[in-house]
Amino acid sequence: MAQNKKLQGLATQVREHIIEMSYGSKSAEIGSSLCIADILITLYFAILDIDPKQPERPDRDHFVLSKGHGAAAMYATMALRGYFPETELKRYRVDGGRFHCHPCRSASRGIEVSTGSLGHGLPIAIGMALTMKSEWPNKKVFVLVGDGECNEGSIWEAAMFASSHKLSNVVVIIDDNKFQGFGATDKVHPVDLSAIWTAFGWNVLEVDGHDIVLLEKVLLKAKRRRDRPTVVIAHTISGKGIPHIENTLGAHYYTPDEITYLASQHA
Amino acid sequence: MRNDFVKQTLLEMERNKNIIFLTGDLGYNALEPIQKTFPERFINVGIAEGNMLGLAAGLALSGKKVIAYSIASFLTMRPYEQIRSDICYDNLDVKLFGPGGGFNYPTHGHTHHTIEDVAIMNVLPNMKVVCPAYSWEAREATRTLIRHSGPTYMRLSKSPGVNYEKAGWKFELGKSYHIRNGKDVVLISTGNILDVVMATANLIEKKSGKKVGVISMPSLKPIDDKLIKHLAKTCSLICTLEEHSIIGGLGSIVSNILSQSQCASRLKVFGIPDRFIKDVGSRDYLLAKIGLEPKTLSAKIIRLLN
Numbered sequence: 001m002a003q004n005k006k007l008q009g010l011a012t013q014v015r016e017h018i019i020e021m022s023y024g025s026k027s028a029e030i031g032s033s034l035c036i037a038d039i040l041i042t043l044y045f046a047i048l049d050i051d052p053k054q055p056e057r058p059d060r061d062h063f064v065l066s067k068g069h070g071a072a073a074m075y076a077t078m079a080l081r082g083y084f085p086e087t088e089l090k091r092y093r094v095d096g097g098r099f100h101c102h103p104c105r106s107a108s109r110g111i112e113v114s115t116g117s118l119g120h121g122l123p124i125a126i127g128m129a130l131t132m133k134s135e136w137p138n139k140k141v142f143v144l145v146g147d148g149e150c151n152e153g154s155i156w157e158a159a160m161f162a163s164s165h166k167l168s169n170v171v172v173i174i175d176d177n178k179f180q181g182f183g184a185t186d187k188v189h190p191v192d193l194s195a196i197w198t199a200f201g202w203n204v205l206e207v208d209g210h211d212i213v214l215l216e217k218v219l220l221k222a223k224r225r226r227d228r229p230t231v232v233i234a235h236t237i238s239g240k241g242i243p244h245i246e247n248t249l250g251a252h253y254y255t256p257d258e259i260t261y262l263a264s265q266h267a
Numbered sequence: 268m269r270n271d272f273v274k275q276t277l278l279e280m281e282r283n284k285n286i287i288f289l290t291g292d293l294g295y296n297a298l299e300p301i302q303k304t305f306p307e308r309f310i311n312v313g314i315a316e317g318n319m320l321g322l323a324a325g326l327a328l329s330g331k332k333v334i335a336y337s338i339a340s341f342l343t344m345r346p347y348e349q350i351r352s353d354i355c356y357d358n359l360d361v362k363l364f365g366p367g368g369g370f371n372y373p374t375h376g377h378t379h380h381t382i383e384d385v386a387i388m389n390v391l392p393n394m395k396v397v398c399p400a401y402s403w404e405a406r407e408a409t410r411t412l413i414r415h416s417g418p419t420y421m422r423l424s425k426s427p428g429v430n431y432e433k434a435g436w437k438f439e440l441g442k443s444y445h446i447r448n449g450k451d452v453v454l455i456s457t458g459n460i461l462d463v464v465m466a467t468a469n470l471i472e473k474k475s476g477k478k479v480g481v482i483s484m485p486s487l488k489p490i491d492d493k494l495i496k497h498l499a500k501t502c503s504l505i506c507t508l509e510e511h512s513i514i515g516g517l518g519s520i521v522s523n524i525l526s527q528s529q530c531a532s533r534l535k536v537f538g539i540p541d542r543f544i545k546d547v548g549s550r551d552y553l554l555a556k557i558g559l560e561p562k563t564l565s566a567k568i569i570r571l572l573n
Binding site for chain 2: 027091095181252
């Protein structure tokens with residue numbers, strides 16, 4: 001119970017950091033970062049076998065943020081996990097800064113893959129998994145993919161490859177926030193993600209992407225699978241934590257105003 | 268500039284009922300007027316650029332004029348084979364419009380920095396390539412390209428605050444525009460870096476007293492080779508400036524023309540060096556980092572003049 005409360009508190013801190021980073025740099029791409037805070041905190045503090053002091057240790061779990069536009073959440077989570085000081089988050093998207101709004105490997109040790117164009121992270125992660133299957137068979141590659149990102153053909157080319165090669169060391173988490181760049185995801189392509197991933201040969205699990213207890217339980221279950229790759233469809237709320245933008249298309253393009261910023265820092 | 272494109276596209280789609288507009292899930296807060304006015308001819312294909320350009324080829328083969336829209340880096344690089352083999356090979360009537368040219372999405376990082384688009388589009392047979400500098404060029408070029416038959420690419424960026432058009436100007440493919448006259452050195456630029464170029468010209472004149480001409484070349488393919496050949500005979504120094512890699516863009520195109528001409532001029536190419544720019548910051552910050560700002564540029568050009 002105490003562990004759960006601690007993780008929930010950390011997820012709240014991630015959201016506060018995201019709002020501060022966005023407010024400080026007067027930049028958007030906030031909605032799709034806020035919605036993955038619980039997933040990332042669960043991964044970095046309860047699931048991934050990683051060591052911030054030895055980020056390149058070969059026998060580690062890997063995490064790839066395929067939906068690169070959620071990078072603000074990853075930077076904040078990595079800071080809390082000890083990869084770099086929290087004060088470095090002030091260097092997000094500012095002149096002479098350290099962090100772009102999409103991940104760049106050179107920004108910090110521990111960022112496994114540079115992403116930002118959708119549909120790239122999963123194939124790269126599966127390439128890593130192919131090596132790890134023989135060299136570190138007990139380690140996993142976790143990949144966070146957007147629901148809209150599943151529009152890209154490369155996602156399905158990679159999905160087919162992973163199941164053909166029985167890469168049970170791959171766990172995809174889909175941030176199913178129901179929105180993409182220019183519309184609601186079920187309006188652009190009304191498809192049943194669970195059915196499609198099942199048809200591609202994947203083990204499919206679903207979870208509330210904001211329930212840290214359930215997230216931990218489901219991700220541990222996924223981590224234990226040894227027969228085939230697993231996808232966890234995490235149902236999330238775009239803009240989670242800022243009530244007036246939650247579940248809106250505009251959440252992705254929102255930049256916090258002063259009132260929202262101040263409210264978030266005193267929550 | 269994006270709004271100029273949208274306004275002109277609305278007019279063109281009203282005029283020509285055969286136009287289909289495709290977006291790769293981008294254009295929030297910009298494309299809505301097109302979606303609302305022509306819902307039956309506006310399709311959000313989704314985040315699937317390869318499919319979008321394949322669809323565009325199929326639509327064009329079945330008689331449609333197609334506009335395909337996405338961020339310039341995704342639009343030109345992701346579906347490159349479709350653009351080359353499905354569209355350009357058969358000279359299909361598909362128009363690519365990509366916002367975010369150069370560093371116009373500066374803090375988005377390398378995936379959004381569009382610094383090779385001119386090079387890879389220019390090399391394709393049948394393709395026309397246009398980089399407008401400001402509002403007038405964008406609006407006029409949109410009209411010209413949509414009415415043109417065959418594949419075209421236009422890079423959209425953020426307009427400088429100043430409009431430089433003169434009365435009577437008409438946009439044409441292959442035509443350039445004298446923004447200011449001066450024969451000691453001529454600065455040729457393409458795209459919205461024109462504001463930097465104008466400031467550079469002012470500094471050169473102020474510091475050296477030399478007369479500086481500035482030419483905007485929004486049309487890169489076809490390019491105004493007649494003017495470039497003329498300048499090669501009449502001007503001792505030509506400088507090209509672009510928010511694009513020094514390889515394959517305006518500088519390379521001009522260099523290629525000069526290498527095959529009677530040339531009395533020296534050419535100096537200014538652009539983005541042959542490396543990825545990993546610095547974080549605004550467009551102005553990134554341009555300053557690589558020396559594409561008036562103070563550095565003017566000092567270098569004055570040294571060349573002396």
